[in-house]
Amino acid sequence: MIDQFVIPLLKILIVLNATLVGVTYMVLLERKVIAWAQSRLGPMRVGPYGVLQPVADAIKLMLKEDITPVKADRWVFTAAPIISMVPALIVYAVIPFGPTVRMFGRDVSLSITDINVGLLYVVSVASVGVYGIILAGYASNSKFPLLASLRASAQLISYEVAVTLTLVSVILMSGTLSMVGIVNAQYNSRVWFAFVQPLAFVIFFIGGLAETNRAPFDLPEAEQELTGGFHTEYSGMRFALFFLAEYANMIVVSSVATTLFFGGWLRPFPNVAALHFLDIVPSWTWFLIKSFVFLYIFIWVRATLPRYRYDQLMRLGWKVLIPLAIANLVVTGIVKVILT
């Protein structure tokens, strides 16, 4: 009873809340980091150094009037932000934050669940999120959002291909689709997959930037071109859902990158006995630190780079990343066959 219901529910509760708080603080972090990059201070008024800014933002967004344009497709307009937000959250179900540990006299695994097609689950659920964007642009019945959602669908479909192909080479390395299994495979092979699959990692990260609509691939919401992009007509909490979904997706991509390429919860050099003192640090801390590095890079890139143009983005995806990913997959396969 306890093992079947109470513990999983507790885990879901903790992960969901931690994620939502993480997402709101991610927004603050982004504002702060970009501010520092641009020689300003960022939010400073709410709480010391602006640490309570997310609370103020949340209150503001919830109290705002929620406008539905008269000519919008009411049902789709309401559903779109939800479709966008929900997949971003349920992906966390298979992300392992740590191995099985003993807590209060029970063996508890630090992931909500570990299904044997974990990676497939991540890929398929994450790609549902794009429907939110497409439907938002369609339902707004307005020209700029429509253009943006067309861009979004084209962009996500092309980069999905490249990203998924890199995942296949990781699967070839690990021999399993289970997220926990992939981390264990990295423990057994004594090396993080980023070092044996550097190309796959780079393509995955670039594709990740594109899939989360982050700079330099933030075309669907390019403020300077398409005003607000697909969420031009949205306001209040519905706008906030899109906003949060974007940040939740960033955390998903960082977590998946950590799990697949940087050994998940493993400490650096997990097989070197001389570094055993590092085991004092709980395993999930390593996971969080690694994910944080990726999130920081996400922000850093946004502060530095200009934006790609739509056709250049497609060219990069189809003519550079996908051929490279296929080549990488083929080489991985050949090497694998020769070695065994």
Place this chain on the structure above:
Amino acid sequence: MFDTSELVINMGPQHPSTHGVLRVVLRLDGEKVVDADVIMGYLHRGIEKLSENRNWTQIILLTDRMDYVAAATSNVGYCETVEKLLQLEVPRRARYVRTILCELQRIASHCLWVGTHAMDIGAMTVFLYAFRERELILDLFEEFCGARLTYNSMRIGGLPLDIPPGWDKKVLEFCKIMDGKVDEYETLLTHNRIWLERTKGIGVISGAEATALGMCGPTLRGSGVARDVRKDEPYAAYDEMEFDVPIGTAGDTYDRYLVRMEEFRQSLRIIRQATEGLPEGPIVGKVPRLIKPAAGETYHAIESPKGELGYFIVSDGKSTNPYRFRVRPPSFCNLQALPRLVRGHLVADVVALIGSIDIVSGEVDR
């Protein structure tokens, strides 16, 4: 059941990238621009007509409101035109200070341009860096004339006030800071792959065509035409200054960008020469108590940061205000080329091109 049609969208007047209140009606085929229609006039305040009912000194204040990011340049242009009409000799010191102010203003205006242009293309950090330096220039202006945006910093025949003590040292100090900052902007943009892809080959226009469209300033020089009023018809103290006029070759957005970046450096060079060689002497020439030019007309142009800023003034010789006051605003002339430039490009290029021709709505509409 299915058919295709062109999509007509309104870019502006409330759009983050149209630099003020400009409206561009785009006819799109997918994301490709088939045609563009520029609609302006949202910021029309009738400055030319107003000027016919103000006396000669009051008009200086109105010229501030045209190109409000380079108000001092507009002031200088107007004052020199009236001086030409009055055949008035301006003291050398005043001419030198005018040169310094004009060039400081050019840097301030280019800072705003590089910031917004980069922002339109998605590089947002440059914007704040450029504004940080623009702030230093505004501080210098504030010390000189008390205002930060609309300066009213000239008088017919010279300057309203001499420079404050120590001001010239601060200007030189600013030059030293600015040298490194221009390199900083270039580090972020000039060799950035994405920047190159976004600007190279975008909005290509040949020198002959650009001239035919009446384009001027850095936008024209990007197409390889070495037309610069400061060199061709020197005013203020430019005949005594040593500087180069950078020109581009390809006539695309990237070349226009490079030309302006080089102008930063040339402006600093001019400021240094003018500040170090600042002569002593009076700051106002022999101006009559009542300014009332003899009947006649004149045209005088200066090189504003945006291009050739000309004033055409007719005096009837009887009244204390101009009979006709007409401005040739560089932004307006450059804006004419926009539909030609954007045709065949994508929506994303439209904002890059609006940024590239560097317009200020206040000056376009007057």
